[in-house]
Amino acid sequence: MNDEQAQDEAVEVTFPEPIDVDLHEDRYHRLRLIPWWDQERLQNARVLVVGAGALGNEILKNIALLGIGRTMIVDIDIIEESNLTRSVLFRASDNDCEKAAVAARAGMEINPDITVEGRNADINYDVGLGVFGEMDICFGALDNREARVTMNAACYKLGVPFVDGAIEVTNGMVRVFVGGEDQPCYECTMSDMDYQLLNMRRSCALLTRDEILEGKVPTTPTVGSIIAGIQVHEAVKLLHADRDLPTLAGKGYFFNGLTYDSYVINYDRREDCPAHETLEDIQELDRRSTELTGAEALEMVRSEVSAEAVVEFHRELCTRLYCPKCDEYEDYFRSLGRLSVKQAECPHCGTMREPDLTHSLNGTEDYLDKTLAGLGLPLYDMITGRAGWDMKHFLIAGDREEALGSIA
Helix, strand or coil, rough: CCCCHHCCCCCCCCCCCCCCCCCCEEEEEEEHHHCCHHHHHCCEEEEECCCCCCCHHHHHHHHHHHHCEEEEEEEEEEEEEEHHHCCCCCHHCCCEEHHHHHHHHHHHHHCCCCEEEEEECCCCCCCCCCCCCCCCEEECCCCCHHHHHHHHHHHHHCCCCCCEEEEEEEEEEEEEECCCCCCCHHHHCCCHHHHHHCCEECCCCCEEEEHHHHCCCCHCCCCCCCHHHHHHHHHHHHHHHCCCCCCCCCEEEECCCCCCEEEEEEEECCCCCCCCCCCCCCCEEEECCCCCEHHCCCCCCCCHHHCCCCEEEEEEEEEEECCCCCCCCEEEEEEEEHHHHHHHHHCCCCCCCEEEEEEEEECCCCCCCCCCHCCCCCCCCCEEECCCCCCEEEEEHHHHHHHHHHCC
């Protein structure tokens, strides 16, 4: 065979196009390998965690690892020695410090990409509806029904998913409520006994029973890890709602830590549930609650709704305390739930005073010159102007920056 024949029979060798491979693996590389995962969506999310104990610690740990961008954590307690067996974010040196502040700092130490705002506050009285409305997900890491009822009502009004967790001894549960006309809420699951236990937290005069509020729930860090993990996993799926992933919406997951039995139940929507109120077409007011007076709010709603409109609050306020024995009034102007038995006692004769309650302004009040904050409303709350069935809702939007802090 000559050279010309060999050249004709030579096999042509081709090489594939070079593959563009990014060999740099950032913090979230393994997460992005999940086919339906959208890390940017998590990074842009804003969530609320209520409770910074065993569950709240584990929720925030997972939030930090996943890179969920902005979190507000709300808790009213301080760290005690007994918290250290169940709370991964706390150290012995943190004793007597605010749980929310320490948890926020620790979460950002785990992942500097995220922002966590810690608030030493009571979710029942100190957090306005506007804060809930800013959230993509609200986590319950609570140990009492009262706070759950408060969170449920706020989330349902504004259409924010509520992912509730609970642990006791070695058992736990996760419940997810997403709102909507065909969906149940947390109160739909409450029995008559639940309402009785809720009412036990109040005396016959609706005063806080401090000794009941100090109850402790026995549990372990292992169960807290399991339940919090499921809560955050559900939240991730809810944040990817357009991916049609199965969730626990309208359901409850129950876990037995002794036998490892677990099961899921479906909740029914209770049509007579008192929590099924929704707020739509909310108008933002570029005013601050520390400046807007009751008289100005009343004038505003009457110009927007009707000349007969009243201002309604989304919470019960105590304006004054009256002692029938001394025939004396004392100004109070705070949420009713803040009133303790000791505060209600008359300082002169010791008689239990009667609270004057209100949830509205109609123009006859002698305290219309007080600001909304002075009346007892929290920052970034909402008011409603109502005349019969006609109503409009107003967000006190001037409070936004102060209410949200670093996650605004």
